[in-house]
Amino acid sequence: MSDAQTRLGPGALILVVGPSGAGKDTLIDIARTALAARADVHVARRLVTRPAGAGEAHGTLTEEDFTRLQPRFALCWQAHGLSYALGEDVADWISAGHTVIANGSRATLPVARARFDRLYVVHVTAPVEVRAQRLAARGRESAQDIAERLTRAPALDVAPELEINNVGTPQEGGMQLAGFVRRVADEVAPRPRYGAPARV
Template sequence: MTGAADVIGPGALILVVGPSGAGKDTLIDAARARLEGHPRIRFARRLVTRPAGAGEAHGTLSPEEFAALRPRFALSWDAHGLSYALGEEVAQWLLSGETVIANGSRATLPLARARFSRLLVVHVTAPPEIRARRLAARGREAEGDILERLSRAPALDTVPDMEIENVGTPEDGGRRLADFIARVTA
């Protein structure tokens, strides 16, 4: 594993970011299906201090396990009262020159920019009414928590490499994301 001061590359890390309920995981899943079997593309599985739930397949760690492993993660951050990470395998894939796609956080972009030699940002958005329906359908949060998530709108500190307004079908958005990933990897 690389040390904290090392810049990780030469592979590209594509962080898919955007507000809760924009459909990031859905688009990542659709892109994964389209790119299945590509030898140089990897989809990272996030580690989260939350049990698995609807709409997100992630690895689950207790807060104690997370804290013990945090120095080994390629990237980690805290949001919504939880801790999130990309595992150390992400660094290994990037060191091997592979392209890695991950659901990330807008707040962690400055750290990611310093940590990875080739970072690309895909910003996924959707109108608030669509996001509200999606968040309610997940069944993970109470109405007040959903309203709080909808009220947050942290700005990106950079111009994204791709913007997807996720209002069409998952297949349409997933195709756009997959095409972008294929271009980056070519």
């Protein structure tokens, strides 16, 4: 879609948000595997203006390309000095009535609520000391950068539909996310009208 103001539906966008190091990508990857048989559930590949790093398989763009393509993005935002976006494939899936999972930003939730007819928020949290260890293990940032990330805590504009305190095993949190996604997808999936001929 080229018009950034067009509302997107009838499918659903599930934005997984939370502080850096909470384990959002790990839980999304586990949910992706658990839901692999669902043709109506997709995991969005974020576009980011930085090289791909450990623990995050995203597409990369230059700032110039990001600016040029911005009108075509389903959603975009800035965080941590970088630009992020969900691409046109997300708009296509949601227009087809499918459910999309994406790693998002708490700061962009007001824009997302105005953009998508069906937006669900999953907030993933973890204690500061756990997040610090995970950020250090990624090897993407200096100790100072990590300290700055740990102090950022933008507020959610409304209560999330699901809160995951990610302190158990990754499998536990991932399956909790997968169960929620499955329920949303079942709710938004188009149902055959009564009396319609059976598909063969």
